Amino acid sequence: xxxxxxxxxxxxxxxxxxxxxxxxxxxxxxxxxxxxxxxxxxxxxxxxxxxxxxxxxxxxxxxxxxxxxxxxxxxxxxxxxxxxxxxxxxxxxxxxxxxxxxxxxxxxxxxxxxxxxxxxxxxxxxxxxxxxxxxxxxxxxxxxxxxxxxxxxxxxxxxxxxxxxxxxxxxxxxxxxxxxxxxxxxxxxxxxxxxxxxxxxxxxxxxxxxxxxxxxxxxxxxxxxxxxxxxxxxxxxx
Amino acid sequence: xxxxxxxxxxxxxxxxxxxxxxxxxxxxxxxxxxxxxxxxxxxxxxxxxxxxxxxxxxxxxxxxxxxxxxxxxxxxxxxxxxxxxxxxxxxxxxxxxxxxxxxxxxxxxxxxxxxxxxxxxxxxxxxxxxxxxxxxxxxxxxxxxxxxxxxxxxxxxxxxxxxxxxxxxxxxxxxxxxxxxxxxxxxxxxxxxxxxxxxxxxxxxxxxxxxxxxxxxxxxxxxxxxxxxxxxxxxxxxxxxxxxxxxxxxxxxxxxxxxxxxxxxxxxxxxxxxxxxxxxxxxxxxxxxxxxxxxxxxxxxxxxxxxxxxxxx
Numbered sequence: 001x002x003x004x005x006x007x008x009x010x011x012x013x014x015x016x017x018x019x020x021x022x023x024x025x026x027x028x029x030x031x032x033x034x035x036x037x038x039x040x041x042x043x044x045x046x047x048x049x050x051x052x053x054x055x056x057x058x059x060x061x062x063x064x065x066x067x068x069x070x071x072x073x074x075x076x077x078x079x080x081x082x083x084x085x086x087x088x089x090x091x092x093x094x095x096x097x098x099x100x101x102x103x104x105x106x107x108x109x110x111x112x113x114x115x116x117x118x119x120x121x122x123x124x125x126x127x128x129x130x131x132x133x134x135x136x137x138x139x140x141x142x143x144x145x146x147x148x149x150x151x152x153x154x155x156x157x158x159x160x161x162x163x164x165x166x167x168x169x170x171x172x173x174x175x176x177x178x179x180x181x182x183x184x185x186x187x188x189x190x191x192x193x194x195x196x197x198x199x200x201x202x203x204x205x206x207x208x209x210x211x212x213x214x215x216x217x218x219x220x221x222x223x224x225x226x227x228x229x230x231x232x233x234x235x236x237x238x
Numbered sequence: 239x240x241x242x243x244x245x246x247x248x249x250x251x252x253x254x255x256x257x258x259x260x261x262x263x264x265x266x267x268x269x270x271x272x273x274x275x276x277x278x279x280x281x282x283x284x285x286x287x288x289x290x291x292x293x294x295x296x297x298x299x300x301x302x303x304x305x306x307x308x309x310x311x312x313x314x315x316x317x318x319x320x321x322x323x324x325x326x327x328x329x330x331x332x333x334x335x336x337x338x339x340x341x342x343x344x345x346x347x348x349x350x351x352x353x354x355x356x357x358x359x360x361x362x363x364x365x366x367x368x369x370x371x372x373x374x375x376x377x378x379x380x381x382x383x384x385x386x387x388x389x390x391x392x393x394x395x396x397x398x399x400x401x402x403x404x405x406x407x408x409x410x411x412x413x414x415x416x417x418x419x420x421x422x423x424x425x426x427x428x429x430x431x432x433x434x435x436x437x438x439x440x441x442x443x444x445x446x447x448x449x450x451x452x453x454x455x456x457x458x459x460x461x462x463x464x465x466x467x468x469x470x471x472x473x474x475x476x477x478x479x480x481x482x483x484x485x486x487x488x489x490x491x492x493x494x495x496x497x498x499x500x501x502x503x504x505x506x507x508x509x510x511x512x513x514x515x516x517x518x519x520x521x522x523x524x525x526x527x528x529x530x531x532x533x534x535x536x537x538x539x540x541x542x543x544x545x546x547x548x549x550x551x
Contacts, residue, residue: 002338002341004341006335006338006339007339009326010331010333010335011325011329013331014324014326014327017327018326067319077320077322077325078318078319078320078322079323079324081283081288081318081322082316082318082322082323082383084287084288085286085287085288085311085314085316086311086336086339086342087308087309087312087339088339089308089312089342141481186369216241
């Protein structure tokens with residue numbers, strides 16, 4: 001437990017040791033606010049639906065950028081040899097890194113709280129969907145993080161980790177969308193709809209936190225963290 | 239302290255370490271000597287638990303490397319080749335991180351780090367990001383990191399590469415000092431380093447141990463001893479004649495005239511039989527004045543070259 005804490009603290013701090021963290025956060029907040037506010041005043045509704053509609057697509061690029069470094073850099077610089085010869089279990093290293101990126105994502109989402117505050121000033125929004133939207137965003141983001149982290153462990157090149165991370169999360173997000181499901185064989189439709197990350201996000205975003213959706217996200221996270229531990233063990237096959 | 243039995247490591251079709259067995263006792267400084275790519279680093283990576291062996295077994299302090307990997311790792315301090323460190327971190331933060339993962343109680347951390355900083359001479363760079371440090375300082379941070387939990391066994395992979403001569407001497411002194419109380423394994427392809435620091439040497443080539451012993455034993459393995467002799471004598475021929483009849487002397491070669499009747503010679507004979515002493519007595523008997531009588535330093539370089547030369551193309 002203390003190992004996980006030490007790794008989480010180290011990784012979280014290392015985001016801020018370079019300007020990268022500030023650039024990411026600024027970029028995310030500016031882009032999300034601008035894209036959202038552009039439509040907000042046109043529609044004239046005190047709701048964040050537009051924001052949460054954008055979020056999965058923004059996170060699609062934001063999250064792999066947050067995770068691409070975590071393993072790829074260790075491999076590139078050889079520090080993984082240092083890390084894995086410390087008395088740390090593989091899963092502790094994986095969970096520590098995941099939690100650090102999760103804290104970073106949560107921090108970014110918390111900073112975007114200026115948007116609902118502003119809406120509350122100019123109108124009278126329904127808090128349910130906003131809170132639900134944020135819970136959904138955290139869960140969706142965490143699932144993206146686990147995928148991005150796993151992908152990062154497969155390569156020592158951060159750019160490749162980023163691109164594959166985007167493609168992988170995009171694939172998992174889109175697989176349940178109507179236009180994919182439409183062309184799929186009939187028997188697969190319910191499976192695809194369940195696997196697709198988007199649908200689960202939409203239902204939480206309506207303000208309905210269903211345990212099935214929560215369990216879905218937790219299993220995705222658990223699955224990819226497990227794969228990550230396995231890919232660390234695979235250094236033994238090389 | 240360490241027991242390695244029939245250890246092999248294959249990477250696909252490549253055999254990096256091939257059926258290696260050796261023991262290291264407590265308080266010994268063991269050097270792995272070998273050309274680049276001989277399997278030194280791979281052996282160390284297996285011993286430190288970074289990669290598992292393909293076959294064979296290794297025990298550290300009686301603990302099996304496979305089943306007790308975590309306990310083994312707790313007892314080892316490891317400096318990987320070229321000291322990979324987290325460049326973005328400041329030295330002090332990095333050492334704090336290592337201390338916390340190494341399970342050093344929070345109350346002792348500052349004290350421990352302070353000791354390491356003094357011992358490795360890091361006072362000036364403590365607040366600097368690691369990637370701003372020179373190679374020598376990085377290497378010392380790597381050493382501080384490896385020693386912070388006071389391990390019984392230190393594994394140092396090429397601890398002096400990239401350092402300047404002064405730093406090399408400092409690090410060697412540090413290793414010798416450590417060797418008094420701890421077990422140290424270090425690898426190098428620099429021969430004087432082995433002679434300067436190691437109590438015992440394993441010469442590794444193509445993944446196999448090709449020789450082992452103290453640096454002196456290995457050098458004498460050639461069976462020859464060379465002595466430089468300069469004497470004031472009536473003539474060169476007289477000396478050659480006198481020495482040539484000595485039973486220990488195999489070859490006398492004249493190296494020139496040192497001026498004022500001094501002649502210089504290089505004499506070779508079998509090692510370990512007291513060639514130097516025999517020459518001294520010969521000189522005294524003949525009434526020559528000795529101005530130099532110096533055994534040549536045992537030459538590990540020749541042994542190394544002979545053992546690790548690759549035959550064929």
